[in-house]
Amino acid sequence: xxxxxxxxxxxxDDPAHAEIVRRNLEDFRVANRIVHVGDGQQALxxxxxxxxxxxxxxxxLPGMVLLDLRLPKVDGLEVLRTVKSDPALSRxxxxxxxxxxxxxxxxxxxxxxxxxxxxKPVDLAGFTSLMEAFGYYWLAxxxxxxxx
Amino acid sequence: xxxxxxxQRSIPASAAWIAFxxxxxxxxxxxxxxxxxxxASIWLANAVVVVALLRTSRRQWPGWLVCGLAxxxxxxxxxxxxSWLAMGLALCNxxxxxxxGWLFRVLDGGRTDLTKSRSLFRFIxxxxxxxxxxxxxxxxTLRLDLGTPFWAVFRAWFAADALGLLIxxxxxxxxxxxxxxxxxxxxxxxxxxxxxLVPAVTASIVLGSHxxxxxxxxxxxxxxxxxxxxxxxxxxxxxxxxxxxxTLVAVAPHTRQVLDLGQEISFLQLFLxxxxxxxxxxxxxLRSLRESEERFRLAMEVATDGIWDWNLATGQVYFxxxxxxxxxxxxxxxxxxxxxxxxxxAPEDRGRVRDAKxxxxxxxxxxxxxxxxxxxxxxxxxxxxxxxxVRRDGHGRATRMVGNHLDFTERRRRDDELRxxxxxxxxxxxxxxxxxxxxxxxxxxxxxxxERDLAEGKAERVAKDLDFMRSATGKMTHLLEDLLExxxxxxxxxxxVRVAFADLVQGALKTVGGAISAGQVSVTVAAPxxxxxxxxxxxxxxxxxxxxxxxxxxxxxxxxxxxxGAEEAPGETVFFVRDNGMGIDPRFQGKVFGLFEQLDxxxxxxxxxxxxxxxxxxxxxxxxxxxxxxxxxxxxxxxTLPLAMEPHDxx
Numbered sequence: 001x002x003x004x005x006x007x008x009x010x011x012x013d014d015p016a017h018a019e020i021v022r023r024n025l026e027d028f029r030v031a032n033r034i035v036h037v038g039d040g041q042q043a044l045x046x047x048x049x050x051x052x053x054x055x056x057x058x059x060x061l062p063g064m065v066l067l068d069l070r071l072p073k074v075d076g077l078e079v080l081r082t083v084k085s086d087p088a089l090s091r092x093x094x095x096x097x098x099x100x101x102x103x104x105x106x107x108x109x110x111x112x113x114x115x116x117x118x119x120k121p122v123d124l125a126g127f128t129s130l131m132e133a134f135g136y137y138w139l140a141x142x143x144x145x146x147x148x
Numbered sequence: 149x150x151x152x153x154x155x156q157r158s159i160p161a162s163a164a165w166i167a168f169x170x171x172x173x174x175x176x177x178x179x180x181x182x183x184x185x186x187x188a189s190i191w192l193a194n195a196v197v198v199v200a201l202l203r204t205s206r207r208q209w210p211g212w213l214v215c216g217l218a219x220x221x222x223x224x225x226x227x228x229x230x231s232w233l234a235m236g237l238a239l240c241n242x243x244x245x246x247x248x249g250w251l252f253r254v255l256d257g258g259r260t261d262l263t264k265s266r267s268l269f270r271f272i273x274x275x276x277x278x279x280x281x282x283x284x285x286x287x288x289t290l291r292l293d294l295g296t297p298f299w300a301v302f303r304a305w306f307a308a309d310a311l312g313l314l315i316x317x318x319x320x321x322x323x324x325x326x327x328x329x330x331x332x333x334x335x336x337x338x339x340x341x342x343x344x345l346v347p348a349v350t351a352s353i354v355l356g357s358h359x360x361x362x363x364x365x366x367x368x369x370x371x372x373x374x375x376x377x378x379x380x381x382x383x384x385x386x387x388x389x390x391x392x393x394x395t396l397v398a399v400a401p402h403t404r405q406v407l408d409l410g411q412e413i414s415f416l417q418l419f420l421x422x423x424x425x426x427x428x429x430x431x432x433x434l435r436s437l438r439e440s441e442e443r444f445r446l447a448m449e450v451a452t453d454g455i456w457d458w459n460l461a462t463g464q465v466y467f468x469x470x471x472x473x474x475x476x477x478x479x480x481x482x483x484x485x486x487x488x489x490x491x492x493x494a495p496e497d498r499g500r501v502r503d504a505k506x507x508x509x510x511x512x513x514x515x516x517x518x519x520x521x522x523x524x525x526x527x528x529x530x531x532x533x534x535x536x537x538v539r540r541d542g543h544g545r546a547t548r549m550v551g552n553h554l555d556f557t558e559r560r561r562r563d564d565e566l567r568x569x570x571x572x573x574x575x576x577x578x579x580x581x582x583x584x585x586x587x588x589x590x591x592x593x594x595x596x597x598x599e600r601d602l603a604e605g606k607a608e609r610v611a612k613d614l615d616f617m618r619s620a621t622g623k624m625t626h627l628l629e630d631l632l633e634x635x636x637x638x639x640x641x642x643x644x645v646r647v648a649f650a651d652l653v654q655g656a657l658k659t660v661g662g663a664i665s666a667g668q669v670s671v672t673v674a675a676p677x678x679x680x681x682x683x684x685x686x687x688x689x690x691x692x693x694x695x696x697x698x699x700x701x702x703x704x705x706x707x708x709x710x711x712x713g714a715e716e717a718p719g720e721t722v723f724f725v726r727d728n729g730m731g732i733d734p735r736f737q738g739k740v741f742g743l744f745e746q747l748d749x750x751x752x753x754x755x756x757x758x759x760x761x762x763x764x765x766x767x768x769x770x771x772x773x774x775x776x777x778x779x780x781x782x783x784x785x786x787x788t789l790p791l792a793m794e795p796h797d798x799x
Contacts, residue, residue: 017586121589122585
């Protein structure tokens with residue numbers, strides 16, 4: 001993937017949290033691009049190329065999705081289930097990034113084949129080290145299929 | 149047997165009454181037996197005193213015994229006995245009375261209830277023993293004094309006294325109240341028929357010297373027993389005795405040849421004594437059967453459990469009244485077959501119930517099933533059915549099953565409600581923890597950024613960091629305020645008052661006046677002359693939140709408009725709050741009333757406003773729904789408040 005921009009779809013309703021993720025990823029300086037959507041419906045529209053996201057040239061499929069769970073309109077778990085049930089999209093890695101450490105959320109996320117489950121740390125140091133580890137693992141070391 | 153009605157009579161009056169009754173019955177007894185020697189053929193006098201003894205405490209016994217002695221002595225003297233003989237016979241009777249009373253008290257332990265078979269049996273023994281003892285003393289004395297044959301006197305005395313005691317005492321000490329009941333009951337004509345037939349049949353048998361025909365009295369006594377119990381059969385045997393002896397002594401000698409009057413009297417006495425011994429226990433048995441049957445029937449009437457008893461050989465089923473009532477039928481109206489019950493079982497449960505019963509019939513000891521039934525009125529009830537095979541044939545198949553039906557609809561409804569409340573509570577806790585943690589993450593993380601940016605002197609980032617922190621703490625503040633509001637609903641807050649709809653709406657609008665003027669929203673109120681009854685601040689919150697919501701989601705509308713009002717729909721008043729704002733996508737309309745649900749992440753709301761409104765509306769027994777053609781089409785919230793529409797004092 002070296003050299004080509006890796007696209008991350010960030011699904012996050014809280015603008016402050018989106019900003020934190022963006023800053024961390026920017027600090028990590030991996031060649032990547034972040035697209036941010038604010039609710040579950042927009043996430044689905046983007047991934048399925050509906051509505052305002054019909055143009056795949058402008059809105060290409062992401063290399064991975066960072067998904068919050070508590071989302072307006074369509075819940076994160078519902079987004080996860082819908083995407084993972086779609087043959088064309090199911091191979092896109094989805095990493096859950098949420099404040100919830102509830103056992104039931106974790107269980108359901110894995111049931112719907114989330115690729116990883118991360119809980120947002122409550123301070124900058126924690127957030128930074130999490131995003132650093134995330135960057136190394138998912139953006140540097142992890143191998144992706146050629147065609148998603 | 150303490151009978152308050154009796155104890156009202158004063159002691160002197162009772163004494164006089166007993167003395168007189170003894171005198172009268174003794175005199176009749178003596179008068180009827182002039183011809184048959186010294187010993188009366190029927191002797192009821194002792195029974196009168198024994199009844200008195202059994203109903204009173206032992207302290208009063210000497211008094212009653214003296215009264216009986218006096219009445220007896222008077223009758224004897226009037227009949228022409230010498231004073232010594234009169235006194236002797238009267239003393240023998242007193243001894244018999246005392247023996248009967250004392251023995252019975254000793255054996256039966258004072259809690260005398262002659263309708264109980266054990267007490268009745270004891271009394272029969274006691275009466276026989278007392279009559280025999282007194283008879284032996286009297287016969288012995290008479291033999292020594294006058295030379296009369298011992299056995300003749302003993303037999304006559306024993307039969308007359310035992311008969312008298314057994315006819316009178318159980319009927320009057322055990323079931324005295326029933327005599328009046330018979331006279332008042334609708335079947336008193338039947339009683340009259342028995343009262344006429346018994347003496348008539350007895351007299352005609354005696355007159356014709358057709359002693360073997362006495363068996364004809366059997367069915368009459370049985371009739372009296374079945375219809376009028378203890379008192380009925382005692383009266384019938386008394387009438388037979390009186391009629392038989394009067395006819396035998398006073399009439400028969402003039403119409404036919406009487407070879408041995410003493411023997412004929414003895415025969416009649418023993419025949420009737422035998423009948424007493426047959427029919428009193430039968431009356432007793434019938435009474436206890438009837439009592440237990442009545443107890444069972446009343447219990448079935450009162451019970452909410454239904455009982456069934458299924459004879460699988462004939463297919464007949466007994467359903468108790470509650471079984472029928474559970475499905476909306478009157479008792480007796482419901483068909484007596486298991487198929488009829490299964491037909492009421494909800495179709496989706498029917499197979500399961502049928503299988504459970506079948507498995508039990510085929511060998512399983514018992515079964516239990518929860519299922520729904522449809523009532524005749526079309527309602528649905530939850531039934532817990534249990535059953536057990538109580539008898540099986542040689543192949544192990546049930547031939548009789550019994551079971552019960554319990555209507556647990558209410559319990560199930562409460563369980564569901566509780567489950568729903570618990571789930572809501574869990575969800576609530578989950579949401580609160582998430583929604584409070586979220587701003588905390590923001591504040592603490594940007595605090596870190598703030599330190600870093602200050603150190604690096606990035607002034608424009610500092611302002612941005614502070615903005616994020618400010619908005620996160622603002623969100624927390626809103627959330628805490630709203631949480632407090634939600635927790636207040638459901639708690640008794642203010643005294644319910646009557647308030648005009650127009651006043652209520654004006655009050656609500658005043659609270660959100662700032663937001664209305666800031667958004668330059670024009671609000672119209674079409675207030676019909678309605679009066680509501682309830683917790684005023686709570687009711688105001690409905691309009692307050694709905695208007696606030698409408699103003700918040702105007703979505704760039706050039707001429708923002710909110711209309712409030714109420715319309716009469718069939719059977720209810722429907723309130724509405726309509727706006728021409730951004731509207732709600734039909735896909736998400738179901739979510740807006742959920743706790744912490746927000747459709748617009750950018751809005752300053754907490755996702756509690758509409759949930760709060762819904763809770764208040766439901767508290768007033770109403771429902772709330774919304775109409776919106778979609779985004780940009782405006783929204784109309786409609787709701788009802790049935791419990792606020794009329795005065796209620798139970799809140």
